[in-house]
Amino acid sequence: MTGRPTGRPTGRPTHAGYFGAIWQSARSILEGMSVTLSYMFKPPTTVQYPDRLPVPMIDTIPERYRGFLEVDLATCTGCKACERDCPINCIVIDMEKVGDVRAMTRFDIDMGKCMYCNICVESCPIPTRSPGDTEDAKCIRMTREFEAATDSFSTLTFRFIRPGDAVPPFKPKKGVIEASPRRGDIARQARQRAQEYNALAARWATLTADDQRRHDNTGEAINAADVIKARVADLHPKVAAAGDDLRRLEDLIHAEALAQTDCEACGYQSCRQYAQGLIQGDTDRGKCEPGGPRSARDTRLIFEIRQGAWKSDGTRAD
Ligand code: SF4
Ligand code: SF4
Ligand code: SF4
Structure with missing residues (x-):
């Protein structure tokens, strides 16, 4: 096809259009900045929490x-x-x-x-x-x-x-x-x-996930005594509070030892049912797959504390 003029715009800006667009952009930036700048001279509408309130926070x-x-x-x-x-x-x-x-x-x-x-x-x-x-x-x-x-x-x-x-x-x-x-x-x-x-319990919480995993998976001595001591000190009052109330013991095992995903990998239909099974005599305490070795250890500790094997400060009773 030969190039015949169609009368449509070619898209090439004129001088006035080119500089006009630059001016438009600069003006809109200046307008935006002037709004931002004005806030430098106004009192702030936010306050620093918690110490710069006119009255105490409470x-x-x-x-x-x-x-x-x-x-x-x-x-x-x-x-x-x-x-x-x-x-x-x-x-x-x-x-x-x-x-x-x-x-x-x-x-x-x-x-x-x-x-x-x-x-x-x-x-x-x-x-x-x-x-x-x-x-x-x-x-x-x-x-x-x-x-x-x-x-x-x-x-x-x-x-x-x-x-x-x-x-x-x-x-x-x-x-x-x-x-x-x-x-x-x-x-x-x-x-x-x-x-x-609850300092010991807090110590338990501050152990890094890596420390805990290393201990759980390999039994490595690093932090092992600390981990057990802290965990027993944490669990001891809870086991004591549950006493002979089996429903509270079930709550405790469910909350403290099981992964609570109800995944059924343990062979039970829910975590609660596994907790009940443990109380009723299921001796396999390592069935909670997502909970892994930590779940097995905490379940063991709960039952050992109930049997009086541990003191409340996390040391062995014997
Ligand atoms: S309900 Fe009874 S035990 Fe509980 S705080 Fe009141 S008085 Fe004390
Ligand atoms: S859960 Fe309800 S009844 Fe129980 S301690 Fe809290 S406020 Fe009180
Ligand atoms: S394997 Fe663990 S998380 Fe899954 S249902 Fe059993 S107790 Fe719950």
């Missing part, structure tokens, strides 16, 4: 916020209503005879497990009043405390009674609303103590 949170639970032991009767009514067994209260009196020797709340449903608070029969609150609370109550970043769930078990201490139950007076410390103070202290008491 005071900006509504009073009914459901943060960590705390219990004011000075007003606790030890009635165990909260422990009984918690649908997922987060609370453990031990009552023992100490000398001539019965006293609470343990009041633990597993905040890593708690679903903040408030049922335990509603079950508690003891009303309390704390300074700064507009509403009455209970001796166990939600607080506005919420910060406890951790790499170990074990450090979220708040122990309101120090190991070895005993707290006599409170005798309430009818119709009296008991005065209680400012809400949140007790939870804050419990959170700090959780870090101290």
